[in-house]
Amino acid sequence: MANADAALASKPVRTTGPSGAGSYKKRSKLREQRRGRVGWLFIAPFAVVFVVFLVAPLLYAFYLSLYSKGLATGTTFTGIDNYVKAFQDPSFQKGVGFVISFAVVLIPVQMIISLAIALVLDAITTMFTRFARLMIFLPYAVPAVIGALMWGFLYSPTFGPLQQIFSLVGASAPFPLSPDNVFFGLMNVVTWQWAGYYMIIIYAALRGIDPTIYEAAKIDGANSWQVAFRIKVPLVSSALVLILVFALIGTLQFFTEPKILTLVSNGTITPDFTPNIYAYNQAFSYSNFNYASALSFALGIVVFICVYIFLFFTRKRGGFLS
Amino acid sequence: MTTARIAAPSAATTRYSRVPKGQGPGRRVLPYLFLGALIIYFLIPIWWLVVASTKNVGGLFNGSAGALWFDKDFAFGSNLADLFTYNDGIYLQWLGNSLGYAFAGGFGATILAVLAGYGFAKFRFRGRRVFFSVLLGSVMVPLTALVIPTFVLLSELNLTDTIWAVILPSLLNPFGVYLMQVYATDAVPDELLEAARIDGAGEFRTFLQVAFPLMRPAFVTVLLLSIVGTWNNYFLPLVMLQNTRLFPITVGIGLWEGQASANNGGGQSLWGLIIIGSLVSVVPLVIAFLSLQKYWQGGLSIGSLK
Numbered sequence: 319m320a321n322a323d324a325a326l327a328s329k330p331v332r333t334t335g336p337s338g339a340g341s342y343k344k345r346s347k348l349r350e351q352r353r354g355r356v357g358w359l360f361i362a363p364f365a366v367v368f369v370v371f372l373v374a375p376l377l378y379a380f381y382l383s384l385y386s387k388g389l390a391t392g393t394t395f396t397g398i399d400n401y402v403k404a405f406q407d408p409s410f411q412k413g414v415g416f417v418i419s420f421a422v423v424l425i426p427v428q429m430i431i432s433l434a435i436a437l438v439l440d441a442i443t444t445m446f447t448r449f450a451r452l453m454i455f456l457p458y459a460v461p462a463v464i465g466a467l468m469w470g471f472l473y474s475p476t477f478g479p480l481q482q483i484f485s486l487v488g489a490s491a492p493f494p495l496s497p498d499n500v501f502f503g504l505m506n507v508v509t510w511q512w513a514g515y516y517m518i519i520i521y522a523a524l525r526g527i528d529p530t531i532y533e534a535a536k537i538d539g540a541n542s543w544q545v546a547f548r549i550k551v552p553l554v555s556s557a558l559v560l561i562l563v564f565a566l567i568g569t570l571q572f573f574t575e576p577k578i579l580t581l582v583s584n585g586t587i588t589p590d591f592t593p594n595i596y597a598y599n600q601a602f603s604y605s606n607f608n609y610a611s612a613l614s615f616a617l618g619i620v621v622f623i624c625v626y627i628f629l630f631f632t633r634k635r636g637g638f639l640s
Numbered sequence: 641m642t643t644a645r646i647a648a649p650s651a652a653t654t655r656y657s658r659v660p661k662g663q664g665p666g667r668r669v670l671p672y673l674f675l676g677a678l679i680i681y682f683l684i685p686i687w688w689l690v691v692a693s694t695k696n697v698g699g700l701f702n703g704s705a706g707a708l709w710f711d712k713d714f715a716f717g718s719n720l721a722d723l724f725t726y727n728d729g730i731y732l733q734w735l736g737n738s739l740g741y742a743f744a745g746g747f748g749a750t751i752l753a754v755l756a757g758y759g760f761a762k763f764r765f766r767g768r769r770v771f772f773s774v775l776l777g778s779v780m781v782p783l784t785a786l787v788i789p790t791f792v793l794l795s796e797l798n799l800t801d802t803i804w805a806v807i808l809p810s811l812l813n814p815f816g817v818y819l820m821q822v823y824a825t826d827a828v829p830d831e832l833l834e835a836a837r838i839d840g841a842g843e844f845r846t847f848l849q850v851a852f853p854l855m856r857p858a859f860v861t862v863l864l865l866s867i868v869g870t871w872n873n874y875f876l877p878l879v880m881l882q883n884t885r886l887f888p889i890t891v892g893i894g895l896w897e898g899q900a901s902a903n904n905g906g907g908q909s910l911w912g913l914i915i916i917g918s919l920v921s922v923v924p925l926v927i928a929f930l931s932l933q934k935y936w937q938g939g940l941s942i943g944s945l946k
Contacts, residue, residue: 353763353764353765353843354763354764354765354766355765356763356843357759357760357762357763357764357765357768358759358763358765358767359759359843360755360756360758360759360763360847361755361756361759361760361771363751363752363755363756364752364753364755364756364817365756365771367752367808367811367812368775368778368812368814370808371786371790371808371809371811371812372778372781372786372812372814374793375786375789375790375793376781376786376789378789378792378793379785379786379788379789379792382789382792434674435675435678438671438674438675439675441671442671446672446675447675449679450675450676450678450679452930452933453679453682453683454678454679454682455929456682456683456686456926456929457682457685458868458929459868459922459925459926459928459929460686460922460925460926461871461872461874461889461890461921461922461925462872462874462890463872463874463890463891463893463894464890464893464918464921464922465685467893467897467914467918468685468686468688468689468918469685471688471689471692471915472684472685472688477692477700477911479688479708510681510682510685514682563780567780567782570782571782571785573874573875574874574875577874577894578894578897581897581898581901582901594785594875597785597788598788598875598879601788601791601879602879607788607792610788611788611789611792614785614786614788614789615785617782617785618781618782618785621780621781621782621785622780625780
């Protein structure tokens with residue numbers, strides 16, 4: 319980000335004042351302005367999509383969220399009532415509580431795993447580690463729907479191997495989607511799906527470090543453990559912040575995996591399990607689009623607050639968006 | 641832990657002296673065990689899928705060989721035939737839809753991103769800083785929170801339940817624009833553009849013939865990420881589409897899952913289709929990733945090194 323900011327900060331050399339400026343400067347200023355308009359032409363196609371599919375839906379959702387639809391009363395303006403209702407709604411509260419606690423536990427675990435793999439893969443280069451890198455990354459190429467289904471099968475008492483494995487030691491298998499276990503059952507699915515992707519990003523950042531830094535550190539007597547934690551990790555910290563932000567946003571919007579596993583969870587995963595599932599069901603099971611919009615917007619507010627709290631605490635790391 | 645400490649220095653020398661041999665494998669046992677265990681963990685679901693796709697319904701439910709090994713009846717061929725003929729071959733239709741959405745959405749989003757990223761990086765114009773800040777902020781807007789309002793908006797235009805309802809919202813990729821901007825700032829020298837202009841090339845021609853070739857690595861990376869994003873998307877098509885003929889593979893298999901669990905017992909054969917259908921749907925992307933390694937592995941560091 320530092321670069322982008324620097325680029326933004328360095329304004330074009332202004333040819334100020336018509337009085338002192340020669341005709342060459344005038345012309346160059348004109349050219350500069352004309353070129354500026356060409357800049358907009360390059361951005362215009364994206365800007366249109368941005369306005370139509372991001373700004374407009376947001377504004378429209380906000381508009382919808384200010385109205386309520388009653389059977390007898392029709393659609394009426396109710397101001398922030400939907401938001402008051404949302405933040406007092408036990409279903410929404412429970413869902414937000416779940417995704418936040420899920421993020422707090424999941425993301426550090428996922429990060430430690432992917433960082434550890436990336437450090438090992440960066441330190442050792444053989445055929446085997448190259449193979450390992452590809453295999454660990456492979457789940458990223460599997461759609462989340464399919465990943466969740468596969469784990470659902472593996473968890474299943476009918477199809478899965480758990481029953482067999484546990485019967486070897488004479489125990490009965492736990493059901494990973496029971497109310498007590500569902501937190502870890504889902505955590506496993508998400509870690510499996512994303513750890514490899516995060517690993518590859520960290521790995522790419524590690525490969526970008528100039529190796530002469532390690533030489534210098536070794537001459538100074540640093541052991542490889544110190545090289546890893548005092549040099550490598552700080553140098554890739556902006557990559558870590560970037561993927562933490564993405565993991566945070568993704569986790570708070572948790573939808574696909576619990577939605578797919580709903581049917582095989584024997585009722586553990588309820589229609590208000592996460593805020594997004596709740597909003598989806600409000601919209602498409604109850605046709606309550608006003609309230610669903612308010613829920614979507616309220617979730618957006620929660621995400622924004624969480625991301626800003628996170629970026630505030632990592633601001634010295636100088637990462638993305640800081 | 642201790643072995644990792646011993647192992648790493650030898651590896652560190654390996655790295656720049658490029659002499660992979662000479663270190664005894666014994667010193668690296670722990671890292672290798674660590675990686676080996678991880679490979680097993682990451683491959684188990686896929687292994688299960690491969691094994692289960694070779695079983696017939698009987699083997700799936702009461703097989704003698706267990707969940708992680710092949711049954712005596714090898715039914716892969718007939719399962720595959722069932723998959724492609726079930727319901728007039730709707731599975732192939734879904735596969736085609738997924739490909740269509742992924743390529744249309746992926747290429748569209750990437751072309752918009754490369755143009756906008758170049759514009760932000762190489763032109764100075766009024767409103768640029770404001771727009772770019774808004775764009776960076778928008779990376780944080782939860783995209784799924786946009787899906788429901790976008791649905792309502794598109795339904796007023798009677799565009800829901802058409803392919804456009806899936807393709808058009810997929811064109812939005814603010815993070816792709818950010819990556820392109822970062823990349824273009826570094827990779828495209830201003831002097832080169834200036835030279836092209838002095839030679840009389842128009843702005844668009846300068847972009848196509850001078851800047852674009854330099855931005856190709858970023859283009860390929862953003863393209864891959866966008867295609868994967870669209871291919872894997874579930875929430876958007878789930879919300880937008882009712883006509884099962886328009887479903888992409890993710891929503892289609894979700895539909896089968898719903899039908900299979902709705903009629904427990906009667907849905908047994910459907911579970912078999914879900915399993916082999918999942919396997920087949922994974923194959924195209926896995927092949928794409930394995931064959932395009934050198935492109936995406938380098939490109940993924942673009943956004944993170946800054």
